Structure formats: structure tokens, C-alpha cells
Amino acid sequence: MKANKPGTAHACYVKALRDREMNIARHAEQAYEQFAAQWEVRSKVRGRSKPAGL
Numbered sequence: 001m002k003a004n005k006p007g008t009a010h011a012c013y014v015k016a017l018r019d020r021e022m023n024i025a026r027h028a029e030q031a032y033e034q035f036a037a038q039w040e041v042r043s044k045v046r047g048r049s050k051p052a053g054l
Contacts, residue, residue: 011017 011021
């Protein structure tokens with residue numbers, strides 16, 4: 001007997017849940033872009049573009 005619960009694709013059919021998921025993904029993408037930008041700047045500031053010994 002199957003329970004009367006929403007399945008894994010339930011969020012695809014509910015606009016509010018879809019919008020919430022999109023906002024979470026958008027926020028995560030922006031956070032990653034900021035992290036990557038800081039990482040590139042920090043690596044250039046240190047002045048080491050090659051590993052030691054090369």
C-alpha cells in the first residue's frame with residue numbers, strides 16, 4: 001500500500017516550490033562566483049603562479 005505523500009517530482013508542479021528552488025540555486029551560484037573571484041585575486045596577490053621547484 002502506497003502512502004499518500006508527494007513524490008520526488010512534486011516540486012516541479014508547484015510554482016511556489018519551483019520559485020523557491022530557483023532562488024536557492026541563484027543564491028548558491030552568486031556565492032560561488034564571489035568565492036571564485038576572491039580566490040583568483042588572492043592567488044595573484046601572493047605572487048606565486050607556479051608551484052615551487054619549477
